[in-house]
Amino acid sequence: MSAPFYVTTPIYYPNADPHLGSAYTTIYADTLARYHRLLGEETLFLTGTDEHGEKMAQAAAEQGVDTQSFVDRMALRFRSQWEALELTPNRFIRTTDADHVRAVRHFWQQLYDRGEVEFRDYTGLYCVGCEAFLTPSELVDGNCADHGRPPEQRSESNYFFKMSDYFDWLRSELETNPDLITPPRFKNEVLGMIEGGGLQDLCITRPVERLSWGIPAPWDENYVIYVWADALINYLTGIGYPDDPQWELRWSRVHHLIGKDILKAHGVFWPTFLRAAGLPLYRGLHVHGHWLLGSQKISKSASNLVDALGLKDKYGFEPLRYYVLRDMPFGQDSEFTEEHLVRRLNSDLANDLGNLVSRSLGMVERYFDGVVPEKRAPGTLREAAARSAEGVRAGMQAFSTRNALEALFELVGAANKYIEDEAPWKLAKDPAQREDLEAVLYETLEAVRVAATLLSPFMPQTGASILARLGLEATDASLAGDVDWGRLEPGTRVVKGEALFPRVELE
Ligand code: MSP
Numbered sequence: 001m002s003a004p005f006y007v008t009t010p011i012y013y014p015n016a017d018p019h020l021g022s023a024y025t026t027i028y029a030d031t032l033a034r035y036h037r038l039l040g041e042e043t044l045f046l047t048g049t050d051e052h053g054e055k056m057a058q059a060a061a062e063q064g065v066d067t068q069s070f071v072d073r074m075a076l077r078f079r080s081q082w083e084a085l086e087l088t089p090n091r092f093i094r095t096t097d098a099d100h101v102r103a104v105r106h107f108w109q110q111l112y113d114r115g116e117v118e119f120r121d122y123t124g125l126y127c128v129g130c131e132a133f134l135t136p137s138e139l140v141d142g143n144c145a146d147h148g149r150p151p152e153q154r155s156e157s158n159y160f161f162k163m164s165d166y167f168d169w170l171r172s173e174l175e176t177n178p179d180l181i182t183p184p185r186f187k188n189e190v191l192g193m194i195e196g197g198g199l200q201d202l203c204i205t206r207p208v209e210r211l212s213w214g215i216p217a218p219w220d221e222n223y224v225i226y227v228w229a230d231a232l233i234n235y236l237t238g239i240g241y242p243d244d245p246q247w248e249l250r251w252s253r254v255h256h257l258i259g260k261d262i263l264k265a266h267g268v269f270w271p272t273f274l275r276a277a278g279l280p281l282y283r284g285l286h287v288h289g290h291w292l293l294g295s296q297k298i299s300k301s302a303s304n305l306v307d308a309l310g311l312k313d314k315y316g317f318e319p320l321r322y323y324v325l326r327d328m329p330f331g332q333d334s335e336f337t338e339e340h341l342v343r344r345l346n347s348d349l350a351n352d353l354g355n356l357v358s359r360s361l362g363m364v365e366r367y368f369d370g371v372v373p374e375k376r377a378p379g380t381l382r383e384a385a386a387r388s389a390e391g392v393r394a395g396m397q398a399f400s401t402r403n404a405l406e407a408l409f410e411l412v413g414a415a416n417k418y419i420e421d422e423a424p425w426k427l428a429k430d431p432a433q434r435e436d437l438e439a440v441l442y443e444t445l446e447a448v449r450v451a452a453t454l455l456s457p458f459m460p461q462t463g464a465s466i467l468a469r470l471g472l473e474a475t476d477a478s479l480a481g482d483v484d485w486g487r488l489e490p491g492t493r494v495v496k497g498e499a500l501f502p503r504v505e506l507e
Contacts, residue, residue, distance in 0.1 A: 003253040004042035007032050010258050011050040011093060011234050014074035015059035018081045020291055020308040020336060021259065024324050028288065028401060029257050030087040031325060034457035035396050040480035044250060046238035047082065048093030049075045053131045053227030054206075057213040067213050071096060085317055086460065093238050095215075095230055103237040104230050105218040107277060108204070111161065112219050116276045118160050122203055125151035131227045132265075135198035146261055159205040159223060166272040167194050173271065179284060181267055182399060183331035186260065186287040190267035202269060204229040232270045235282075255284040255399070260331075263287060286399040289333035291324075308336050315504065318459045319345045325401040325458055342506045350501040352412050353451070357466055359419060360444040361496035367428050367437060372471075372492040376439030378446075382485045384414035385450040389483045392454050401458065408454045415447040442488070445470065449488055453477045462500060469497050 009025045012018065026047055033045035051071040060070035071094075079092050093100060111117055124133040129147030133154075142150050171194050174180060174187055181187035193199055205223035206214060214224030236242075239250035258266050266285050274281055293308065312320045323341045326348070328334040364370055391407020418440075427437040449470055456463025456477055464474035471492040478484075 001249065002042075003249050004044050005033075005036040006044040006046070006239065006250055006254040007036075008045075008235050008238070008254065008256050009047040010262060011048040011095065011231055012078060013055055014049040014051060014071060014078055015055050017074075018078050018309065020324075022078075023081075023085070023309050024291060024328075025257050025259060025288065026082060026087050026089075027085075027321055027324060030089075031321075031401055031457050032255075032257075032396065032399070033088060034460060035392075035479075038453070038457055038477060038479045040478060043090075044239065045089045046091055046093060046235065047087075047089045048091070048234060048238075049078055049095070050227065050231045050234075051075065051095045052214045052224075052230050054128050054211055054213075055131060055227075057211065058128070068096070085312075091238055093234050095234060097237070100234060100237040101215050103241050104215050104225055104233045106242050107233050107236070107273075108225060108229065109218040111273075111276055112159075114276070116162055116165075117204065118162060118201075119157065120160050121155070121157050122160070123153070123155040124203075126154045127151040133203060137196065137198045156207055156210070158203045158207070159217065159220070160201045161204045161229070161273070161276070163202045163269070163272050164200055166275050167199065169275060170194060170268065170271055173281065180281070181285045181287065183287070185331060186263055186267065186285075189263060193264060193268060199268060202226075202229075228265050228269060229273070232265065232273060236279075251280065252283070254282045255286060256282055257286050257288065257399075260287050260289055284399070287331060289328065289331055291328070291336040292333050293336055311338060311341060315341060315345060318462050319349055319501065322349060322405070322459055326405045327402070329402055330398070330400040339506060342504055345501060346503050348409060350499075350503045352409065352416060353455075353462075354500040356412055356416050356419075356444075356451075357448060357469065357500055358496055360415075360441065360448055361469055361494055363424055363428075364441055364445065364494050365496050367424070368441070370493055370495060372445060372488055372490050372494060373438035373442050374435075374490050375442055375486055376435065378485060379418075379439065379443045381411075381415055381418055381443050381447040384411050385447055385483045385485065387411075389450065389454060389479070405458060408451065408458075411447060411451050411454070415444055415451070418447070419444060442490070445488055445494070446485060450483045450485075453479065453483075465497075465500065469495050 007029045009029045012022045029045055029047065033043050036043040056071055057067050060067040063070060075094050126133050127144040127147060129144060134144060134151050138145060144151055171191065174191055178184065181190060204226045205217050206226055208222050208224055211224060215230050217223040217225055235254065240247040256266060271281050320341065323344045326344060327340060388407050388411035392404045395404025395407055422440045424437055424440050427433040427440065448466065452463045452466035456474065467474055467477060470488060471494055
């Protein structure tokens with residue numbers, strides 16, 4: 001049996017509502033999942049909420065509610081937000097789910113039994129925002145670089161995972177497997193963390209008297225498991241670890257998507273946990289940059305919190321989806337502006353794609369009563385379609401939705417140019433050129449069909465809407481073979497319909 005494609009997002013802290021940052025990784029994972037489904041592969045997509053730890057206990061206390069009711073309410077807000085946006089995880093996991101609690105206890109008991117965990121005294125600088133001890137070299141002017149406030153000095157006895165035993169192993173894994181962490185800049189960053197010497201063994205518990213909101217350590221009920229040592233295990237719980245006999249197969253093709261601020265946890269903690277448990281490493285960790293608003297990261301703890309995600313109500317979710325998937329260079333930060341969104345909407349979607357669809361279908365209505373004409377020998381668009389499909393494949397293989405969309409829009413551009421060059425409106429004037437007119441319009445419709453198929457993981461509703469105008473069901477779409485040139489049956493009735501994307505003016 002072949003392994004499914006398995007993609008994960010980080011599980012989000014539900015101490016505030018979803019925003020563009022969390023929506024971005026979820027959209028990105030959704031797009032990958034849809035793409036692999038279209039290839040005909042079995043696909044698993046996991047997202048959810050990270051509900052333990054001080055952050056959540058504090059947020060609940062501030063609202064004067066008990067922590068469980070708080071996380072129940074907030075997790076539902078995440079879940080229903082993703083559902084409303086038609087994002088398609090196979091499972092929405094919560095770290096308070098009973099199977100996750102069991103998986104975490106099983107995992108850490110195993111490490112404890114193997115002698116990987118030790119009881120020690122510790123004093124360090126703790127940032128509640130990060131839920132982590134920071135090293136002095138990670139501070140900027142005495143403050144946590146991500147949260148802009150000073151960490152607290154804390155001393156306590158705790159259980160430690162002997163993480164440093166695995167640094168040599170991790171270094172050699174990173175050096176021999178160039179695709180493990182992409183883009184390569186982040187692999188180098190992890191190597192730098194190891195070389196920098198700031199990393200030590202990892203404190204994996206919190207005393208219950210200080211924090212009871214967590215999963216009890218199975219070997220000592222005076223402690224709960226540290227939130228990162230709990231949260232990372234979700235990637236295993238989500239595929240049935242430790243009981244479902246299928247979980248190891250599902251694990252063998254796992255790809256994690258994360259933002260760069262949680263690189264240390266995924267690039268250092270997680271691989272070493274897995275290694276210590278005798279489990280194989282993930283196949284790929286793919287790291288994206290941050291959306292900036294002005295020059296600051298958009299996040300719930302930043303004071304510039306803006307509901308950028310709210311722009312979906314103004315412009316539609318699919319244009320927003322297109323904009324974020326198309327504009328952010330993989331691994332780099334990107335500035336989010338309404339102006340950029342509107343520019344993409346007007347130029348790529350309204351002008352290029354929208355016009356292609358309305359022109360080509362409009363001409364079929366005008367010259368052929370809305371019926372797909374005869375197939376003739378394929379012209380130049382067939383090759384353009386194959387090239388774009390290959391470019392989309394390469395982009396998605398490299399986890400770059402931007403490159404994939406660039407390749408896709410080359411087909412849209414080529415089809416628009418083809419129409420200009422062939423000028424069907426001139427052919428239509430001469431009855432002797434009827435066959436040429438058929439050939440040109442059939443060719444154009446096929447390019448539209450292939451473009452809509454390729455587009456559907458990125459913009460599912462738009463893809464389906466274009467296919468429906470061509471008389472096809474969204475479920476007919478497939479990328480399992482080649483682009484299958486010539487699939488559109490002559491005689492099929494097509495409709496031009498409303499403009500896909502009316503141009504908008506920025507107020
Ligand atoms: N709970 C942890 C993850 C545990 S995974 C086992 C966490 N949660 S978070 O809610 O704070 O952040 C989740 C993700 O959202 C991170 O990948 C983070 O990079 C991403 N984003 C938050 N703000 C962002 C932007 N402004 N831009 C892009 N993504 C950002 O960390």
